[in-house]
Amino acid sequence: MGKKLVLAVIDGCKPSMLERAIATGRAPAMKAIIERGAYVDDLVAAFPSVTPVCAASIATGCGPDRHHIPSMNWYSRAESRYIEYGSSFSASRRFGITRQLVDTVYNMNGHHLSPDVRTVFEQLDDADLRTAGTTYLMYRGRHRHEVARDTVLARAARTLFRHSVLGPRELFYADVFASRRTPCRSQLGLPGVRDKHSGCVGEYLVREDLFDFLLLSLPDNDTYSHKHGPHAQVESIAEADRQIMRLFEAGGGTDAFLDDHAMIVCADHSHTGVESVIRLHDAFADFAILAPAGDNAADAEVAVCPAQRSAMVYALVQEGRGALLPRLVRAARGVEGVDLVMWRTSSGEGAIASGERELRFAPGSDVADRRGERWSVDGELGVLGARIEDGRLLAPAYPDALSRVWSALTTPTAGDVLLSAAPAYEFADWGGVAHVGGGSHGSLHASDSLGVLAWCGTGPDRRDAREEWSLRDITPMVTSHFGLS
Known part of the structure; x- marks a missing residue:
């Protein structure tokens, strides 16, 4: 086997x-990685470009x-209830803190993530490679882990977190799961402490030579932004870089570490500034909206699901649904601050609208995008600020x-x-929380x-x-590094 991979x-x-x-000398570890390899400044996120979706991708x-x-x-049609992964503490309280934590820690990996796809951990575990991960939303692997008991916080958490999970061989998840005793503590995933916990665990794993593949999660930049x-972000990126440098130093310094280890560093999405708020409840006030507790389920017409700079609306009415969907689309198209409205048409096409303009599309043969996928398109390309050149669809803004x-x-x-904010x-x-004056995605x-x-x-190269x-x-890229694809 070649180099270990982080x-x-x-x-x-x-x-x-x-x-x-x-440029200002605040990220020497990243500078070393880029100087020895390659750098991409336009890695495309999933959509919606929120952390659970992107982490799963x-x-x-x-x-x-x-x-x-x-x-x-989001709204689970199978369970007839909302799923909330922790948009804010205030949002979690509306749905119930216990339910939100169980959905995030257990159900996201155990039930919501499709069993028909294999995670990077599962693929490497199946090849008998030594996998490891610090606190990351997606941790599903082949190794069973019991709830940790070796700290006061961990013992207190056992009143809520009682069940084992399947993860990588070495799993360290917010003091709730720890495959072995280390000197590292995360204060149950407190923002501002999480990067340091990952750096501490990563340093330990390097010194003890406990992995072939390590997913090092550095989430505090998002909270800071x-x-x-x-x-x-320069301040929070510098903190993340310090944690990567801890691994370098544990491996004998930058050069020695990179002689023995390959590195991939990525973001799950970016951030942009927020100045104004869209309130979905006001936008869809003419519809009966399902409450967080579901106590008006018998009368509810729609479930509304805000997620930072994206949102979704679910039609809950089965009879008359065909008439309800166009009404929802019309309402969404008139909301100030909504940039794009997206839905499936009765014929199965995708539709994207901005104001009065509309574009229809589906997999087909008319044009190719920059990744080589081919599409049939009809309508106004200006919805996406797009153009066609030499048979290729180009849409730099989207x-x-x-x-x-x-x-x-x-x-x-x-x-x-589906809605995308301007x-x-x-x-x-x-x-009721939004990040006005801060950043979002x-x-x-x-x-x-x-x-x-x-x-x-x-x-x-x-x-x-x-x-x-x-x-x-x-x-x-990871599986190819280990000769698996």
């Missing part, structure tokens, strides 16, 4: 801010149509637009109408959809091995 995910890392951090190498994680907040805005929207629309768990707008969550727009990707010691890089390319 995949580091810096949540929400904006390319221009990483470049500034490197990184971990599986496929879009939401296959992995079935549709958003941060939500609060302070994307242009404040990267990989048709593929991402089609995947989102054909996700079995997705809503009937730049500077965000949907308030169920707790979730939309189809390039401003929060294009993140970073860098690698060395693995992968192609140059970034132009692909014209357009996507989160779907990460797991294939």
Whole structure:
């Protein structure tokens, strides 16, 4: 076997801010990786470009149509209830803290993530490679882990977290699961502590030579950017870089570590500034909206699911649904701050509307996108600011637009109408929280959809091995490194 591999995910890392951090000497680890390898400043996120969807795409190498994680907040038709993964503490309280934690820690991997796809951990576990991971939303692997008991916080958490999970061989998840005793503590995943916990665990795993593949999760940049805005990210990127450097130092220094280890570093999405709020309840006030507790389920017409700069609306009425869907689309098209409205037509096509303009599309043969997928299109390309050149569809403002929207629309768990916010707008969550004055993500727009990707010691020699890089390319890079694809 060749080099061991570390995949580091810096949540929400904006390319221009990483470049500034490197230029000002705040990110020496990232500088070393890029100098020895390749760098992509326009890695395309999944849509919606929220963390659960993007994390699932990184971990599986496929879009939401296959992995079935549709958003941060969504409605389960199978269980007739909302699913909330933690948009904010206020939103979690509306749905119940216990239910939100169980959905996030257990159900996301155990029930919501499709059993028909294999995660990167499962693929490497099946090849008998030594897998390891720090606190990451997607951890499903082949090794069983019991709830940790070795700290006061862990023992307290056992009142809620009682069941074992399947994860990588070495799993360290917010003090709730720990495959072995280390000196590292995460305060149950407290923001601002999570990166340090990952760095501590990663340092330990390097010193003890306990992995062939490590997923190093560095989520604090996202929280920092939500609060302070994307242009404040240099500080939080520098903190993430320090944790990567801890691994380098544990392996004998930068050069020695990179002689023995390959590195892939990526963001799951980017961030853009928020100035204004869209309130879905006001936008759909003419409809009976399902309450968080579901106590009006008998009379509810729709479930509304805000998720930062994206949102979904579910039609709950079975009889008369054909008449309800056009009404929902019309209502959505008239909402200030909504950039794009997306839905499936009665003929099965995808539709994307902006104001009065509309584009219809489906897999076909008319045009190719930058990744080589082919589409039939009809209507106004201006909806996406797109143009066709030499038989290729180009839409710089909405990267990989048709593929991402089609995947989102054909996700079995997705809503009937999908919304993408205009730049500077965000949907308030169920707790009324929005990040005005800070940063956010979730939309189809390039401003929060294009993140970073860098690698060395693995992968192609140059970034132009692909014209357009996507989160779907990460797991294939990992499995290819180990000769599995």
